[in-house]
Amino acid sequence: MTSKGEVNYLLQTRGLKVYFPLKAGIIRDRVIGWIKALDDVDITLRRSQVVGLVGESGSGKTTLGKALLLLEKATGGEILYEGKNVYAFNKEEIKAYRRNVKTVFQDPFASLSPRFRIKEIIGEPLEVGAGMNKKEVEERAAEVLGMVGLDPGLMKVFPHELSGGQRQRVAIARAISTNSKVIILDEPTSALDVSVRLQIVHLLMELQNRLQLSYLLIGHDLAMVAYMSTDIAVMYLGKIVEFAETKELLRNTVHPYTQALISAALPDHPRDKKERTILAEEIASPLNIPPGCRFHPRCIQRKATCAEREPLLAPVGENHLVACHLDGQKAASSSI
Amino acid sequence: MNKDEKPLLQVVGLTTYFFSFRGERIVKAVDNVSFAVRKGERLVIIGESGCGKSTVALSLLRVLPPSAKIVAGEILFEGEDLLKKTPKEMARIRGKQLSMILQDTMLSLDPVFSIGNQIGETLERHTNLRGEALRGRIKQLLLDVRIPDPERRLKQFPHQMSGGMRQRIVGAIALSCEPKLLIADEATTNLDVTIQLQYLNLLKEIQKKTGVTLLFITHNLGIVAELCENVIVMYAGKIVERSPVMEIFDDPGHPYTKALLQAAFGLQDLSKRKPIPGEPPNLANLPPGCSFHPRCPYGKERCRQEEPIEISLNPTRSVKCWYPVTIGSQNIPMPKIEDAGNFKNLMG
Numbered sequence: 083m084t085s086k087g088e089v090n091y092l093l094q095t096r097g098l099k100v101y102f103p104l105k106a107g108i109i110r111d112r113v114i115g116w117i118k119a120l121d122d123v124d125i126t127l128r129r130s131q132v133v134g135l136v137g138e139s140g141s142g143k144t145t146l147g148k149a150l151l152l153l154e155k156a157t158g159g160e161i162l163y164e165g166k167n168v169y170a171f172n173k174e175e176i177k178a179y180r181r182n183v184k185t186v187f188q189d190p191f192a193s194l195s196p197r198f199r200i201k202e203i204i205g206e207p208l209e210v211g212a213g214m215n216k217k218e219v220e221e222r223a224a225e226v227l228g229m230v231g232l233d234p235g236l237m238k239v240f241p242h243e244l245s246g247g248q249r250q251r252v253a254i255a256r257a258i259s260t261n262s263k264v265i266i267l268d269e270p271t272s273a274l275d276v277s278v279r280l281q282i283v284h285l286l287m288e289l290q291n292r293l294q295l296s297y298l299l300i301g302h303d304l305a306m307v308a309y310m311s312t313d314i315a316v317m318y319l320g321k322i323v324e325f326a327e328t329k330e331l332l333r334n335t336v337h338p339y340t341q342a343l344i345s346a347a348l349p350d351h352p353r354d355k356k357e358r359t360i361l362a363e364e365i366a367s368p369l370n371i372p373p374g375c376r377f378h379p380r381c382i383q384r385k386a387t388c389a390e391r392e393p394l395l396a397p398v399g400e401n402h403l404v405a406c407h408l409d410g411q412k413a414a415s416s417s418i
Numbered sequence: 419m420n421k422d423e424k425p426l427l428q429v430v431g432l433t434t435y436f437f438s439f440r441g442e443r444i445v446k447a448v449d450n451v452s453f454a455v456r457k458g459e460r461l462v463i464i465g466e467s468g469c470g471k472s473t474v475a476l477s478l479l480r481v482l483p484p485s486a487k488i489v490a491g492e493i494l495f496e497g498e499d500l501l502k503k504t505p506k507e508m509a510r511i512r513g514k515q516l517s518m519i520l521q522d523t524m525l526s527l528d529p530v531f532s533i534g535n536q537i538g539e540t541l542e543r544h545t546n547l548r549g550e551a552l553r554g555r556i557k558q559l560l561l562d563v564r565i566p567d568p569e570r571r572l573k574q575f576p577h578q579m580s581g582g583m584r585q586r587i588v589g590a591i592a593l594s595c596e597p598k599l600l601i602a603d604e605a606t607t608n609l610d611v612t613i614q615l616q617y618l619n620l621l622k623e624i625q626k627k628t629g630v631t632l633l634f635i636t637h638n639l640g641i642v643a644e645l646c647e648n649v650i651v652m653y654a655g656k657i658v659e660r661s662p663v664m665e666i667f668d669d670p671g672h673p674y675t676k677a678l679l680q681a682a683f684g685l686q687d688l689s690k691r692k693p694i695p696g697e698p699p700n701l702a703n704l705p706p707g708c709s710f711h712p713r714c715p716y717g718k719e720r721c722r723q724e725e726p727i728e729i730s731l732n733p734t735r736s737v738k739c740w741y742p743v744t745i746g747s748q749n750i751p752m753p754k755i756e757d758a759g760n761f762k763n764l765m766g
Contacts, residue, residue, distance in 0.1 A: 138610035138611065138612065138613075139580075139581065139610050245697045245698075246467075247697055248697075275466040275467055275697075276466055276637050276638075276639075276678060276681060276682055277681050277693070277694040277697075278693075278694075278697060279681070279683070280683075280691055280692070280693035280694075281693040281695070302610065302611060303683065304611075305683040306683050309683065309691075342612055343611060343612065346612045346614070346615045347611065348614075348615075348638070348639075348640025348641060349640060349643045350639075350640070350643060351667045351668075352642075352643045352663045352664055352667055353664065353667075358615065361612045361616070364580050364582060364583065364613070365580070365582075365612070365613070
């Protein structure tokens with residue numbers, strides 16, 4: 083499957099681009115611009131790894147999740163599953179991919195169809211994707227409901243009869259029901275009560291450990307993502323600006339944007355209030371990406387070259403990549 | 419805080435229920451809530467969804483939906499009971515003396531009217547400003563909330579602005595008539611982290627400049643730690659703890675507060691976080707005794723049977739619990755029902 087020395091990645095993107103066309107005109111749709119939601123992104127996910135994806139509005143993190151779920155078509159680049167190009171898959175391979183790569187969305191109220199009972203919600207991917215019969219579906223549904231800490235008797239109820247936390251558990255049960263290997267978690271706890279969030283996080287971690295799942299955890303809450311992830315990628319306006327193992331990222335933050343995100347986190351205790359540099363300007367729109375480094379208008383450390391040339395991701399340490407002109411160790415950005 | 423000064427807002431025994439269509443089900447959204455807000459203060463009501471905090475805010479402004487009714491209590495704003503005001507009188511107070519900003523700016527802002535029009539609407543209603551003077555004031559307000567190039571923004575529409583900008587516009591509208599009290603209900607929940615910080619700093623600056631009193635309503639402990647002086651914790655429609663901010667973080671009194679602090683996220687001590695078992699209760703079907711007892715790790719027999727009364731831990735702190743968990747609480751004798759209502763000093 084792979085050449086000698088290369089790591090076996092379960093899921094991988096290479097140069098992934100997702101551009102949305104901006105059209106104008108009444109009779110004929112002229113394309114007048116592009117929203118570069120994802121612009122040349124390389125991400126890798128191994129078996130049993132949890133990679134966190136942090137970023138704010140317009141960062142492209144949700145688009146990346148959707149692209150990996152085949153809900154958005156890439157404008158360029160590739161997605162590799164077990165080393166094979168997903169865009170070259172035939173029908174059967176796509177079906178298998180969809181059985182193996184699942185998602186849990188943010189809103190547990192919107193992600194479960196209100197017209198179906200829990201049994202049908204969990205059963206649908208089993209019937210359609212895995213070809214199980216009624217009895218098998220019922221058994222498997224009971225099994226996964228137990229695994230997420232719910233009473234199998236809840237199979238018969240409708241989503242509106244459950245609380246937010248319970249609904250999210252159902253969504254998780256649905257995601258593991260087909261023995262999936264990868265779960266894209268898009269802000270899985272943001273819509274839940276604070277007291278319930280940690281329960282769900284613990285459940286996700288326990289399942290990850292037990293079933294050797296790989297997670298791509300998308301979130302804007304750095305603390306929560308840091309808690310769950312082994313590695314974190316920080317995204318800004320469609321690109322990855324920093325990538326490192328969680329501990330390394332928090333201890334040796336390099337990119338000014340990552341520093342700003344960490345600094346912007348609210349304190350745990352009133353005595354921890356600190357003097358902060360508040361980022362000037364709004365987050366730029368993906369319609370109007372600044373020239374050079376995308377972050378430079380908001381960067382307090384910017385220099386002249388930051389407005390001229392786009393920095394590339396380059397290593398600054400063990401398993402630590404940063405896209406920034408400022409770090410003297412990086413030669414890649416200046417050699418072009 | 420000057421204890422002799424009368425509080426700006428004094429809420430006494432506020433009780434708001436939601437009634438189902440034929441009245442057979444009653445949701446006790448707010449149950450006998452009393453608190454005071456002093457001039458210039460930064461007070462926060464913290465709690466999760468369903469605890470009643472937003473209903474308190476809507477009750478203060480008297481903008482409850484038709485299915486809700488304030489069945490008891492007094493809302494004394496500068497000494498006058500808002501519940502006794504006529505709709506006309508309330509309309510003069512809302513927006514001028516008392517103002518509110520909400521979480522979802524796309525609901526607060528009308529998509530078909532320009533920004534200038536929407537800010538101007540409040541000013542036209544409550545002031546005599548018109549024409550050039552009105553435009554001047556609108557532009558100044560936009561600058562006050564740090565929106566550059568106000569002349570251009572006047573003509574723009576909400577959808578043309580980012581979430582952070584819209585939240586500042588909503589802030590500008592709320593502050594336009596120089597209210598004495600600003601209620602911010604989850605005002606930053608939808609904002610990005612870096613934008614949220616900008617916004618909270620903006621509110622702090624505005625308070626320094628205008629002396630407006632701030633009442634925050636949130637579930638985010640980080641906002642409490644960053645911004646607030648005094649904290650009120652709500653659970654299942656009732657106030658379960660009150661305290662200045664430092665003390666409540668150092669030494670929470672109510673088991674719920676303690677559990678919430680332990681379950682919340684922060685970059686420190688990630689491994690020490692513990693979840694709270696169970697879920698917030700159904701307000702139409704509350705358990706007997708203490709509403710928190712099904713989830714409480716310290717619950718005893720009394721908690722299951724008798725609803726706790728609020729007891730004073732010291733002159734600035736109180737907790738509604740039979741067995742408070744503060745470090746010094748072993749010294750407090752267990753209260754009897756006959757002692758209920760004996761802590762008037764916390765109400766200003």
